[in-house]
Amino acid sequence: MAAPGSTRRRSTPRERNQTLWFWIFVGPFALGLALFTYVPLAWSVWLSFFDAHNTVSPTDFVGLDNYTAVLGEPAFRSALVTFTVFTAFIVPATYALSLGLALAVGRLRFARAFFRSVFFLPTACSYVVAALVWKLSIFNGVRFGLANTVLGWFGADQVAWLSTTDPPWYWLVLVTVRLWLQTGFYMVLFLAGLQRIPPQLYEAAAVDGARPGWQTFRHITFPALRATSVAVVLLLVINAFQAFDEFYNLLSDARGYPPYARPPLVYLYYTALGQGQNLGLGSAGAVVLALIIAVVTVAQARWFGLGRREAEG
Structure with a gap:
């Protein structure tokens, strides 16, 4: 009940109108997010506790058996190693290249918008399309492709880039296509941080005698980019864990997917x-992968002090 002597304030027609328009614009997106994100996530967790072969409405409850089975599966553990290796390659390479491009573009005195757009443009390209371009035009087979053509100019042997496992040349193809696709996006983030x-x-620093170049970058630019660097590294790790399109479209063919370089999403x-359609086992693997991403993300955030208040004084 309202306190004695107090009056309850009624919302004005203007406020009710603003609330109505808020839900008109936000409601469809909220509904879509719930239907296509949260409901499938909850259903996946539910399926992981059932024996769900060829069905999404199982009745045979198996508890944690699917989790035990997927963690004991050598192919799943190998997939975890694959994305760990991919993360070790792609995260530092993208970080260094995007930061270097941001520094270079930020120092331009003319055509800065042009070069920023040129480097950012690949982010609008589909991962599937980019993977096919890399596979069919640049690293195609043994006799064809731009890479083998360049090697032929220097008299070097042709390379089967996607099927050679010793040395594993397929990593060069996988890393370069992801670099081309995502470096421009993180370059823009670093440009915003530099500004x-x-x-x-x-x-x-100039008054104190600091020389421009490495000394200024080390003691001023890089420390000032700490918050941006933390965000970039977190996004890079999460995106690396979710790699699927470039792996599947580069390495799979009419015979299927090779046994090497199989990330978790391809395994799932x-x-x-696949032929078995074990949705319960696949859901358990998806939950394990989601937990790994969450734990790694939280650990990184705590390690870098994300969200921690700066010391005063």
């Missing part, structure tokens, strides 16, 4: 939608 650095810091795809 937030006060010019007075560089002026004060064949487990849940």
